[in-house]
Amino acid sequence: MDLRKQIDKIKPHxxxxxxxEKYGPAFDGIETFLYVPNHTTxxxxxxxxxxxxxxxxxxxxxxxxxATIFGIWNIGxxxxxxxxxxxxxxSFGAIRFLxxxxxxxxxxxxxxxxxxxxxxxxxxxGYLVTGLLIPLIMPIDLPLWMLAVSVVxxxxxxxxxxxxxxxxxxxxxxxxxxxxxxxxxxxxxxNTVWVxxxxxxxxSGETVLxxxxxxxxxxxxxxxxxxxYMPGSVGETSVLMILIGAAFLLFxxxxxxxxxxxxxxxxxxxxxxFNAIGSETNILFNFPWxxxxxxxxxxxxxxxMATDPVTAAQxxxxxxxxxxxxxxxxxxxxxxxxxLPEGMxxxxxxxxxxxxxxxxYVIKSNVNKRKKRLQKVKA
Numbered sequence: 001m002d003l004r005k006q007i008d009k010i011k012p013h014x015x016x017x018x019x020x021e022k023y024g025p026a027f028d029g030i031e032t033f034l035y036v037p038n039h040t041t042x043x044x045x046x047x048x049x050x051x052x053x054x055x056x057x058x059x060x061x062x063x064x065x066x067a068t069i070f071g072i073w074n075i076g077x078x079x080x081x082x083x084x085x086x087x088x089x090x091s092f093g094a095i096r097f098l099x100x101x102x103x104x105x106x107x108x109x110x111x112x113x114x115x116x117x118x119x120x121x122x123x124x125x126g127y128l129v130t131g132l133l134i135p136l137i138m139p140i141d142l143p144l145w146m147l148a149v150s151v152v153x154x155x156x157x158x159x160x161x162x163x164x165x166x167x168x169x170x171x172x173x174x175x176x177x178x179x180x181x182x183x184x185x186x187x188x189x190x191n192t193v194w195v196x197x198x199x200x201x202x203x204s205g206e207t208v209l210x211x212x213x214x215x216x217x218x219x220x221x222x223x224x225x226x227x228x229y230m231p232g233s234v235g236e237t238s239v240l241m242i243l244i245g246a247a248f249l250l251f252x253x254x255x256x257x258x259x260x261x262x263x264x265x266x267x268x269x270x271x272x273x274f275n276a277i278g279s280e281t282n283i284l285f286n287f288p289w290x291x292x293x294x295x296x297x298x299x300x301x302x303x304x305m306a307t308d309p310v311t312a313a314q315x316x317x318x319x320x321x322x323x324x325x326x327x328x329x330x331x332x333x334x335x336x337x338x339x340l341p342e343g344m345x346x347x348x349x350x351x352x353x354x355x356x357x358x359x360x361y362v363i364k365s366n367v368n369k370r371k372k373r374l375q376k377v378k379a
Contacts, residue, residue, distance in 0.1 A: 060129045061129060063245035064132055064133070067235040075092065078194070078196070092196070101135050104134045107148055107151045111160065112127050126166070127155070133304065134150070137177050137235065139188060141192065141197070154179065158170050158175030170311060170349055171348060208295040209296045213284075228241065233297060245303060256319050262320045262323025262324040263323040263324070264302065267292055267328070268293070268327070269328070271290070272289045296343075302344075311352040313362075315358075318362045322354075329347035
């Protein structure tokens with residue numbers, strides 16, 4: 001059966017004047033997800049390009065695949081220990097991770113479709129990425145109902161309340177994590193939430209930052225930090241897999257290398273400063289600056305969160321400032337606030353709020369420079 005023919009057959013019922021005209025936006029969303037739209041812009045000045053929002057979102061999803069596959073494998077590895085086959089680890093991880101993905105996409109897209117029908121506009125593809133990002137940055141043992149509430153809050157309050165895709169000022173995935181952290185703190189921290197089915201006196205699931213937050217130097221090797229053989233959020237542990245995704249995003253021109261590099265520079269300089277100061281009471285002061293780049297959600301945040309084109313700075317100079325301050329605040333929060341050893345989430349959300357201000361002053365500065373040049377020419 002030709003799916004395209006079947007869609008064309010029922011399409012008139014969802015168009016203007018059709019029996020189900022009200023549900024046209026939902027039908028259009030499903031159609032554009034399955035097929036490239038067969039219509040073009042008729043009026044106005046628009047950029048003609050082969051890349052649309054759906055393609056951009058799918059490229060980001062593809063870039064997330066390496067970290068996702070490794071994260072699923074690592075769920076099983078952390079639970080079962082050494083000595084099992086790849087498929088044993090992967091199948092265990094998939095059983096635990098797939099329900100999180102189903103809930104994230106099911107609830108999130110359901111709300112998106114409901115808002116599209118209510119407002120009478122097309123369904124945006126922005127949630128294709130957010131729906132995968134949310135479970136990737138959550139602890140694997142987070143109860144599914146808590147994940148569901150966090151998804152609803154992120155989509156309704158963090159996104160749709162501002163007008164939907166392209167209008168939100170905060171990264172929706174980080175809004176979901178922040179909501180879960182402050183609402184269900186006991187399920188978002190500690191040494192039992194990062195490993196599936198871990199118990200306090202059984203499997204040790206303490207993360208590197210968790211140990212450092214307790215003023216204990218972790219015994220995790222640098223290679224394990226880089227490869228990701230350690231507890232943590234599903235998609236955030238393997239720096240190698242994240243770098244593969246980053247290379248793909250940079251090759252396709254989707255993400256900003258300026259933001260990524262500026263974030264690393266800001267974090268490195270801040271880490272170096274604290275290493276130089278040192279402390280006998282806070283071990284995080286003495287944690288090697290370059291190892292800060294390998295642990296927690298720093299790498300994942302720098303590549304997939306900070307570069308979000310909607311919530312990041314838009315000007316060239318603004319991207320450098322925006323990324324640099326994210327790196328600075330991420331390490332600053334980690335070191336000076338023992339209750340939040342993972343500072344990347346807060347740093348990005350903070351700079352999301354200030355991104356428009358940064359762009360405003362960058363543009364204002366450029367305008368003033370041009371005015372001065374004009375005055376010189378007239379003189």
